[in-house]
Amino acid sequence: MSHLPVENPHVHEYMQQGGLSVLIGSTNPFEKIPVDQTVEETVNKDTQTQGGTKGFSLKPGQ
Structure with a gap:
């Protein structure tokens, strides 16, 4: 990329x-969104599923 x-x-x-941009689904070619928004939406979707972020901690031993 530097070159x-x-x-x-x-x-x-x-x-x-x-x-x-990123195409989320194959049904509509006009549904492209920016890459950073794709990452954000993916993380948000993953944290809303069963279990979500429960049990996650940044503190060691917890």
């Missing part, structure tokens, strides 16, 4: 303008 501006300036410019 992208030199090797592929058009791709680099496209990405700088927000041209990178």
Whole structure:
């Protein structure tokens, strides 16, 4: 990626303008969302399932 501006300036410019997105489902090609939003929605969905974040702790031994 560090060589992208030199090797592929058009791709680099496209990405700088927000041209990178993720297609969530295959049924509607217009349902693309930004990559960071995809990560956020995936994490939110995973934490809302049975069990969710219960039992998780950042403190060792808990």
